[in-house]
Each structure stands twice: as structure tokens, then as C-alpha cells.
Amino acid sequence: MAHYKLILAYEGTAYAGFQRQAHKVTVQGTVEDALRKLGWQGRAIMASGRTDSGVHALGQVISFNFDWKHGTTKLVKALNANLPSDISAQHAMEVPWAFHPRYDALRREYRYRLYFQPERDPLRDAFAWRLNRAPNLSLMNEAASLMLGSHDFRGFGRALKEDGSTTREIFEVDWKSAGDEQHFTIIGNAFLYHMVRRIVYVLVKLGLEELPVEIVKKGLTEGETGIVSLAPARGLCLMQVEYPESVFSENLKVD
Amino acid sequence: MAHYKLILAYEGTAYAGFQRQAHKVTVQGTVEDALRKLGWQGRAIMASGRTDSGVHALGQVISFNFDWKHGTTKLVKALNANLPSDISAQHAMEVPWAFHPRYDALRREYRYRLYFQPERDPLRDAFAWRLNRAPNLSLMNEAASLMLGSHDFRGFGRALKEDGSTTREIFEVDWKSAGDEQHFTIIGNAFLYHMVRRIVYVLVKLGLEELPVEIVKKGLTEGETGIVSLAPARGLCLMQVEYPESVFSENLKVD
Missing domain, CATH: 3.30.70.580 (Pseudouridine synthase I, catalytic domain, N-terminal subdomain)
Incomplete structure (x- = not known):
């Protein structure tokens, strides 16, 4: 065994x-x-x-x-x-x-894909959120950067266990163009239930100028954004999970 | 109506x-x-x-x-x-x-996608042919360029109707890197049954140095390559079909 x-x-x-x-x-x-x-x-x-x-x-x-x-x-x-x-x-x-x-996980990396077309593309619709127009990347990056570091994210998701901590640390956030798509990368120590999809939803609405940038500050300081919608699940992908090298370096054979 | x-x-x-x-x-x-x-x-x-x-x-x-x-x-x-x-x-x-x-179609454009990984990637395996290693792009482009122009392609496919012509004109061929993939574009006036998938199979085997470049010359001059295998259907996509502007410019309303 x-x-x-x-x-x-x-x-x-x-x-x-x-x-x-x-x-x-x-x-x-x-x-x-x-x-x-x-x-x-x-x-x-x-x-x-x-x-x-x-x-x-x-x-x-x-x-x-x-x-x-x-x-x-x-x-x-x-x-x-x-x-x-x-x-x-x-x-x-x-x-x-x-x-x-x-x-043992130290860092979890998620990617979210957006694509822009008037009608769905059957070759990527299962893997990306279709929008009619591209949101503003600078606005989304500006708002996303407010999330860097340790914050109470209860305004953007809920703990898996009742009374569990809602503090999480975000190491990297990045929105970028990728061909005719936009991709969001977010790396954190761990994520609350629905947290990435709610963050993406808020950032996209910000980028479309349908929500003010201040809503992210409000969410982080007051623990409440008033937003209950989520970005569609199909745009989200768990890219990788990182572990400290030390957990693999113990002697495997102890007998 | x-x-x-x-x-x-x-x-x-x-x-x-x-x-x-x-x-x-x-x-x-x-x-x-x-x-x-x-x-x-x-x-x-x-x-x-x-x-x-x-x-x-x-x-x-x-x-x-x-x-x-x-x-x-x-x-x-x-x-x-x-x-x-x-x-x-x-x-x-x-x-x-x-x-x-x-x-009325003048030009048909197909794209074929290859990706390289030891195990299948469930997010793109329905859209691309998985290979363990990348074929040589120069070899594939060199061989593909022999197909440019009008040729009898009966060595690479068959006519849809019995006794139908097997001559087709190829306008563009191009293999290129695309991130960690390779994409083949081929544009022709029309294609024989299975022609694109057989061409891709032969070019990929050439690029992997499992077939000599001469087999393409042989196929074009003798109408026979001896190859019956096809590249998998899932890597192929009909990108666009082009028509002469004149077919759209007649008066639509004739009454």
C-alpha cells in the first residue's frame, strides 16, 4: 500500500x-x-x-x-x-x-475566460462566458488589485463550514487580452464558496461600467456588496494547486 | 417568401x-x-x-x-x-x-488543430488531435506547399460522385505554432471526400519523420500514396466559405 x-x-x-x-x-x-x-x-x-x-x-x-x-x-x-x-x-x-x-495546499490558481460575440460559439461556449462587448481591462485590473493581500471576503462568498473563517489571502490578480478573449487569473491561498465566480461577476459589471469601482472597497470593508449574481460556472477553470516542497521530501519508505 | x-x-x-x-x-x-x-x-x-x-x-x-x-x-x-x-x-x-x-462557393477554408501532451486534455480533446510530440513545422510546410495550385488529388481523397473530377485548386496552405499547439490552414476551391484529413495525416507523419517528403510528390503525380489512414475528425473545423460578391448584388426584389 x-x-x-x-x-x-x-x-x-x-x-x-x-x-x-x-x-x-x-x-x-x-x-x-x-x-x-x-x-x-x-x-x-x-x-x-x-x-x-x-x-x-x-x-x-x-x-x-x-x-x-x-x-x-x-x-x-x-x-x-x-x-x-x-x-x-x-x-x-x-x-x-x-x-x-x-x-497542505499553499496556493490555488483559477482562470476565468470571457469571449465576445453576438451569438454563442459552440466550440467554446462550454468553456467561457459570452458577452456582447468587452469590458474595460484597466477598470477591472484596478478594482481587482484592491483584493490583493489578506482580507475578509465574506462580501464575496461564504465559508464552507458554518462559523468558518472568511479571511483569505490573494497573491495575484490579472486581467489580460488573449486573442479575441479576455482571461482573468486569480491566485490565493484558498477561496470561499462561490468566491471566484462572484468576484468575476462584480469585476465584469465594473468593466462594463454598470457598477462603480467603489463597490469592491465597500465589499472588502463592510463585508457586503448587495450583489448575489455569479459569473457562469462554465467560464471557470482550476488551473493548479501548489504545495510546499517539504511535504514531498519526507522519506517515502519508513520501514 | x-x-x-x-x-x-x-x-x-x-x-x-x-x-x-x-x-x-x-x-x-x-x-x-x-x-x-x-x-x-x-x-x-x-x-x-x-x-x-x-x-x-x-x-x-x-x-x-x-x-x-x-x-x-x-x-x-x-x-x-x-x-x-x-x-x-x-x-x-x-x-x-x-x-x-x-x-457558388469560390473558396473553402479549413483549420486543423494539433496539441502535444502525454495524456488527453479534456478541455480541448474534442477539438484537436493529441500527439506526444510536435512534428517539424518546416518539413510540413515544405511538403504542403507542393499542393498549391491545381492538381489531381485522387491520391488524397475521392470524388463525392462516381466518375466526378478529382482535380482541385489549393490557394493557401500554412502550418504555424499557436501557443502550445500547431494549426494548419488550408484554403481551396473545393475538397474531395476525406481530403483534408488525409492530407493532415500524411503531413503530420512527414513532420514526425515517419514518412518521406517524396510521398506527397508521388501522391500528386501517380495518384496513389498507399496511405489509407486519416487524421481524427475532431481536429478539423470548417472556418469559412467565400462567395463572389456578384451573387449577392442582384436585385433582391424583382416584383
Whole structure:
């Protein structure tokens, strides 16, 4: 038996989110089913965090204990042979028993895509939010930069546990043009429930000059913006989760 | 009653190709169903050409006669309200009765996408061919340039009708890097059945140095390459179809 960290990519469109649910098809349930076909007998995999229904990932991190004799390259190939085409194992490594993809995570990076067309583009509509016109990048970057550092983000999302802390630290924010699209990158230590989608919604409305920049200041100081709308899930992608090198450098073999 | 030209975009993944078939879901059948919900009573729409199962389009052109009183902008909106999310009307215009999207077409532009990763990327695997390593762009461009001009392409595809001509004219070919992908653009007056996918397969194998450049010369002069494989349909997209301005400039109202 060993403990594996595995990087997972998925298109979230067809799934009721990451987390396993009794009567719904979820990413976690589908991955666990594929692992069981390889002989895994564990109860549940662990993950860096949950993603909402329709949200994608290129760098979701999961971990699980598994008695697998054939090496990590063959583990990735065997899993992919048993996963549907909208989920894919990217890379696996053996890690110390103490590794936990959620509690050990230092930084989480999300990307949000916007595209601009009068009618939907079927080749990217599952991966980006369609708008009729492009919001102002400078306005969005100016407002986003107010979020850098540690703040109480309860005005932009809620804690996963009742009475959980709503303070989060944001390390990087960046809106940029990418061909005929705009992409937003946000990197933080962790995010509240719906936090990235609500931030994107507020910033886009700011960029379209339908909301004043002051609403971000208000949200950060008063914990309330009055905005309940969210940017669509399909524009969001979990890009990567970073860990301190030290969690991987313990001796793997202790016997 | 008027004659409409309409630009259609679709993700081909879920469809048994463009052309209507009795017991299969096709793009044509789905668009005709949507038109009928708006009151259309025609027998069939016309198209610039058929696309294979899994092939996408951003600029497929269709035409149909329709007694529609509300203008072309509302026609596009009404169709999109009745089409599934993987098909979308982009633009409509009223055209002369004589316009035919296939026979009047001057140039057809296709794009083929390659991406390079050891395991599939679920966010683009439906739209691009995954390879483990990148083929040599210079080799591919050198070989592709041999195809420019008028040639008998029977070594790279077959005529749609038995005894149909297999001569086609190629106006532009170009392989280029696009981020971590490579994209091939090919523009010709028309294409044989499977021609673009067979050309891409041969060029990619050339670029990977698994086939000699001479095979393209052989195909063009002897009408035979010995290659029967095709690049996967999912990497291919019909980008646009161009018409001479004159077909649109006749007086629309003749009464």
C-alpha cells in the first residue's frame, strides 16, 4: 500500500460538480469508479477542494491510498483507459502518508475566460462566458488589485463550514487580452464558496461600467456588496494547486 | 417568401455528420427541426458541403426559402432559441433566389488543430488531435506547399460522385505554432471526400519523420500514396466559405 498524489483534468459540463453525491454523476464518483476497476478498495479519494457543477479543472489534485504494483506511469494510463473522455489523469506520484491535497495546499490558481460575440460559439461556449462587448481591462485590473493581500471576503462568498473563517489571502490578480478573449487569473491561498465566480461577476459589471469601482472597497470593508449574481460556472477553470516542497521530501519508505 | 443565407457554427462531436440521415442525429436534421418550430415548411436546407461525423464548423453556410416576416436579426435569435447549445446560427441575410451555397462557393477554408501532451486534455480533446510530440513545422510546410495550385488529388481523397473530377485548386496552405499547439490552414476551391484529413495525416507523419517528403510528390503525380489512414475528425473545423460578391448584388426584389 502506498499514498498517491494525482493531477486530474476534467470538463465539468456533464457533472454535478466534483463532490460525490448519492444519485448524481460527479467527478469524484466517476474517478472512484475507475479506480475500483483497477482493484482499489478505498472508501473515498481526497481532493484539494470541490468545484461547482460546470466548472473545469486542468490541475485538480487528489490523493488516495492504493496497493498498486506497476508504477505511476502505468497507473495514469490504466486510469485513463477507464475514465470517460471528459476526465483525464495527467500525472501521478507516490507521496508521504501525511500528504493532504486540501490542508497542505499553499496556493490555488483559477482562470476565468470571457469571449465576445453576438451569438454563442459552440466550440467554446462550454468553456467561457459570452458577452456582447468587452469590458474595460484597466477598470477591472484596478478594482481587482484592491483584493490583493489578506482580507475578509465574506462580501464575496461564504465559508464552507458554518462559523468558518472568511479571511483569505490573494497573491495575484490579472486581467489580460488573449486573442479575441479576455482571461482573468486569480491566485490565493484558498477561496470561499462561490468566491471566484462572484468576484468575476462584480469585476465584469465594473468593466462594463454598470457598477462603480467603489463597490469592491465597500465589499472588502463592510463585508457586503448587495450583489448575489455569479459569473457562469462554465467560464471557470482550476488551473493548479501548489504545495510546499517539504511535504514531498519526507522519506517515502519508513520501514 | 424569401431566400436566406445563414452562417452556422457547430461542435460536431454529438452528430453523425452534417447530412440528414433517417435514424441518426445530424446537424442538418437538427437545424431543419429548429426551422420547422418557427413555421418553416420547406423540404430541405442546402449547404456549402457535408462535414464528417465529429468535424466542427465556425462558418458552414446554408440556404433555405422561408416566409419569415421579422427580419434577419430576429431569425438568428429565434433559431438559436430552438437549437441545442452545440449548434448556433451566427448571421443571416436575404439573398437572390439563384444563390446556391455549394455551387457558388469560390473558396473553402479549413483549420486543423494539433496539441502535444502525454495524456488527453479534456478541455480541448474534442477539438484537436493529441500527439506526444510536435512534428517539424518546416518539413510540413515544405511538403504542403507542393499542393498549391491545381492538381489531381485522387491520391488524397475521392470524388463525392462516381466518375466526378478529382482535380482541385489549393490557394493557401500554412502550418504555424499557436501557443502550445500547431494549426494548419488550408484554403481551396473545393475538397474531395476525406481530403483534408488525409492530407493532415500524411503531413503530420512527414513532420514526425515517419514518412518521406517524396510521398506527397508521388501522391500528386501517380495518384496513389498507399496511405489509407486519416487524421481524427475532431481536429478539423470548417472556418469559412467565400462567395463572389456578384451573387449577392442582384436585385433582391424583382416584383
